[in-house]
Amino acid sequence: MSNIGFRVARNGDNNSDTTVVSDTNRDLQTENSGNILIAYFSWSGNTENAARIIREKTGADIIELNPVEPYSENYNEVLDEAQEDMNNDARPELANHVENMEQYDTILLGYPNWWATIPMPVASFLEEYDFSGKTIIPFCSHGGGEFGQSITDISKLAPNSKIGEGLSIHYSGGSSLESDISDWLSSNGIQEQ
Numbered sequence: 001m002s003n004i005g006f007r008v009a010r011n012g013d014n015n016s017d018t019t020v021v022s023d024t025n026r027d028l029q030t031e032n033s034g035n036i037l038i039a040y041f042s043w044s045g046n047t048e049n050a051a052r053i054i055r056e057k058t059g060a061d062i063i064e065l066n067p068v069e070p071y072s073e074n075y076n077e078v079l080d081e082a083q084e085d086m087n088n089d090a091r092p093e094l095a096n097h098v099e100n101m102e103q104y105d106t107i108l109l110g111y112p113n114w115w116a117t118i119p120m121p122v123a124s125f126l127e128e129y130d131f132s133g134k135t136i137i138p139f140c141s142h143g144g145g146e147f148g149q150s151i152t153d154i155s156k157l158a159p160n161s162k163i164g165e166g167l168s169i170h171y172s173g174g175s176s177l178e179s180d181i182s183d184w185l186s187s188n189g190i191q192e193q
C-alpha cells in the first residue's frame with residue numbers, strides 16, 4: 001500500500017478496561033435489543049465513542065476487543081505494527097472473550113479502518129466464534145477510506161453470517177453522529193430503547 005492520506009486525532013483511552021460484556025442494562029433492554037452484542041476495537045477512541053452511543057441507544061451488551069499485547073500508543077509505530085500484522089495475517093490474542101455467544105443473533109461490529117481493512121484483533125474475534133446464522137452489522141471509523149475492503153474480509157472470516165447495512169464514520173463522525181447512528185439502527189430494523 002502506498003501513501004495514505006489521513007491523520008489520527010487521539011481522543012480516547014485505548015487501554016481502558018471497559019471490556020467485559022455487561023448485564024447492567026439488561027432490565028432496560030427492549031425485547032429487540034436483548035439479543036444484540038456490540039463488539040468493538042478502537043485505538044484512538046473514535047470507534048469507542050460510537051460504540052458508547054450505540055449502547056446508550058440500544059441497551060445492548062458490549063465488549064471491547066483488547067489484544068493481550070497492546071499496540072504502541074505512538075502513531076508512527078502503530079502504523080508499522082498494524083501493517084506488519086496485516087502482512088503476516090496475524091491473529092493477535094484477545095484479552096477478553098464472550099462466554100455466551102449463542103445468546104446473540106446480531107453483532108454490531110465496530111472497528112477503525114486500518115490499512116483499508118479490519119484491524120487484526122477483529123479477525124481474531126471473528127475466527128473465535130461461529131457466526132453461522134447470525135447477522136453482523138459493521139460500523140467503521142475511517143480517515144477517508146470508508147470501509148476499504150473490510151466488509152469483504154469480514155464475510156470471508158464469518159462465511160455463514162449475514163452482513164447488515166454498515167455505518168461508515170469519518171474520524172469522530174462530527175455533529176451528526178448521533179442522528180447518523182439512529183438512522184443506521186433504524187435501517188437495520190433495530191429499535192432504540
Ligand SMILES: Cc1cc2nc3c(=O)[nH]c(=O)nc-3n(C[C@H](O)[C@H](O)[C@H](O)COP(=O)(O)O)c2cc1C
Pocket residue numbers: 004006007008009041042043044045046047048078079080082083111112113114115116117141142143144145146148170171172
Ligand atoms: C494503523 C492505522 C492504519 C490506518 N489506515 C487507514 C486507512 O487505510 N484508511 C483510512 O481511511 N484511515 C486509516 N486510518 C485512520 C483511522 O481509520 C481513523 O483515524 C479512525 O478514526 C480511528 O478510529 P479509532 O479512534 O477508533 O481508533 C488508519 C489509522 C491507523 C492508526
